[in-house]
Amino acid sequence: READDSALAHQNAFTRCGMRITVCSNIDFKEEIEHLEPTGSEGVGLFRTENLFLDDLKPPQESVQQEYYLEMAEMLSPKPLVIRLFDIGGDKLIYSPVKEPNPNLGWRGVRILIDVPEILDAQLRSIIKANVHGNVDLMIPMISSLEEIEHIKERLEHHYKRISEASHETIYKPGLGAMIEMPAAVELIDEITSMVDFISIGTNDLTQYTLAVDRNNLIVQDLFEKFHPAIIRQLYRIISTAQKNRCRATLCGDMGSDPLATPFLIGCGLREFSIVSSDIPALKARVANHSITECEALAAECIKLSSPQAIKARLEVFLKEH
Ligand code: PEP
Ligand code: MG
Numbered sequence: 073r074e075a076d077d078s079a080l081a082h083q084n085a086f087t088r089c090g091m092r093i094t095v096c097s098n099i100d101f102k103e104e105i106e107h108l109e110p111t112g113s114e115g116v117g118l119f120r121t122e123n124l125f126l127d128d129l130k131p132p133q134e135s136v137q138q139e140y141y142l143e144m145a146e147m148l149s150p151k152p153l154v155i156r157l158f159d160i161g162g163d164k165l166i167y168s169p170v171k172e173p174n175p176n177l178g179w180r181g182v183r184i185l186i187d188v189p190e191i192l193d194a195q196l197r198s199i200i201k202a203n204v205h206g207n208v209d210l211m212i213p214m215i216s217s218l219e220e221i222e223h224i225k226e227r228l229e230h231h232y233k234r235i236s237e238a239s240h241e242t243i244y245k246p247g248l249g250a251m252i253e254m255p256a257a258v259e260l261i262d263e264i265t266s267m268v269d270f271i272s273i274g275t276n277d278l279t280q281y282t283l284a285v286d287r288n289n290l291i292v293q294d295l296f297e298k299f300h301p302a303i304i305r306q307l308y309r310i311i312s313t314a315q316k317n318r319c320r321a322t323l324c325g326d327m328g329s330d331p332l333a334t335p336f337l338i339g340c341g342l343r344e345f346s347i348v349s350s351d352i353p354a355l356k357a358r359v360a361n362h363s364i365t366e367c368e369a370l371a372a373e374c375i376k377l378s379s380p381q382a383i384k385a386r387l388e389v390f391l392k393e394h
Contacts, residue, residue, distance in 0.1 A: 081112030081353035087338065089363040095355055096152065096346040098324055102140060104349070105147045112353055115151035115207075117346020118272065118324040119144070122164050122193070129167060131158075134194040141202035149205040154249065154272070154346070157195055157224070159213035160184055163288050176286060181214025186223055195232045196224075203244045211249035211272050216256040221267055224248070251327075254279035258306045265319035272346070273310055275325025279303055296309040298327045299380045299387075304336070308375045322346055329355065332387040335362045335394070339371030361394050 085093045096117030097108055100350065105116070124132040132140075145153050160167040161180025170177040184193040199210050212224050225248060234246045250257065250264050253274030258263060265271060275298055280287040282302050285295045297303070314321035322344035327333045329351040337345075338359070347355060369391050377383045 074333050081110070081356060083112075084114075085356040085358070085359040087359055087362050087364055087367075089365070091257060091338075091343070093356075093359045094322075094344045095352050096154075096322075096344070097349040097352065098346050099349070102144045102147070105144060108349055111349040112356060113349050115148060116144070117322055117344070118211075119153065119155050121156060121158050122160055123150060125158070125160065125165055127169075129165070131191045131194065134198055137195060137198035138201050141198055141208070142204070145202045145205055145208050149207050152207050152209065154209045154211055155199050155246075155320070156211050156213055156251070157182070157185055158191065161372065162214075163286075168375070177278070182212050182220045182224065183214070185212075186220065189227075192224070192227060193231065194292045196227055196228060197235065199246055200232050200235050200243060203246050204241060206244035208244075209247035209249055209270065210219065211251055211270075213251050213274075214253065214277070215250045216254045216266065218263055221250055221287045223246075225267070232269075243261070251324075252310055254281050257308055261310050261313045265314045265317040265321075268319065270320035270322065271310070271314055273307065273321070273323040275303070275307075275323065277326035278306065278325065282306065295383050297380045298325075298330070299332070301375075301378055301380070301383065304377075304383055305375050307337065308340045308371060311337070315341040320344065331358055333392060334358050335367045335390055336371050336374055336387060338362055338364065339367030339369070339374075366394065
């Protein structure tokens with residue numbers, strides 16, 4: 073089976089009925105790009121930039137970032153590179169000078185970027201300057217309001233105008249994406265998908281914040297349930313609204329690797345995944361077993377079910393039959 077999967081890895085993935093499904097990689101370091109080729113990865117759908125922060129919590133220098141992103145973009149071109157703005161704070165690298173009682177609900181992600189313009193501006197400039205081949209997009213972590221998107225969009229336009237006017241070579245404007253990983257963003261999904269070029273669903277944080285279950289707390293790990301009906305219904309709503317508004321939707325949370333989730337997500341309308349590279353051959357192979365109409369009927373059924381057990385049981389039966 074594994075041998076079959078790796079043989080398929082280099083082919084584009086299509087459902088049984090011929091719908092193209094794209095599969096990219098989540099990465100933390102540029103060195104991982106060298107190892108993407110054998111997995112059949114179609115690019116980088118999530119580059120977590122937090123690792124560029126130095127040990128003493130200093131933000132990376134602008135020149136260092138610029139070189140880093142440019143090197144990544146060149147290594148990948150013409151494949152896409154989606155750079156996520158620093159998602160510091162919370163369960164990630166703690167940046168706050170004060171000890172926060174509840175960092176997951178505290179100063180983190182886009183909130184820090186808005187409050188510390190030096191960090192945001194240096195990162196935006198570096199990303200823009202890396203986009204000489206037109207294959208770089210950026211996305212904003214932890215969005216909970218439209219104002220946050222407006223703010224980043226305004227800074228992106230400002231820097232792009234200045235940089236492109238001063239540059240002798242063509243520089244492309246990176247596409248702007250919003251991560252959907254908080255229930256507030258789900259409530260605002262109609263507006264969000266009309267404002268951005270793409271959305272990327274972060275099921276890890278969406279599960280944490282929807283169910284109020286700390287994703288790293290072992291005491292409540294059994295309650296961290298991505299097949300909870302509240303998550304399943306949100307996913308359906310997010311993806312179908314994006315489709316209605318002709319906004320590209322991808323999913324970069326760990327759920328993208330779960331075999332049970334694949335037909336459900338395709339049935340919601342998802343056509344792009346970004347997952348850990350080692351899982352790509354298996355996902356591509358699974359896609360070929362599914363047809364859109366069957367997946368759509370499955371998704372419509374799942375959103376009517378009221379417990380994780382019922383949803384998982386239905387998905388298991390579906391996988392056995394297909
Ligand atoms: C997520 O929250 O699902 C996600 C992809 O981002 P991270 O795991 O880096 O928080
Ligand atoms: Mg997240």
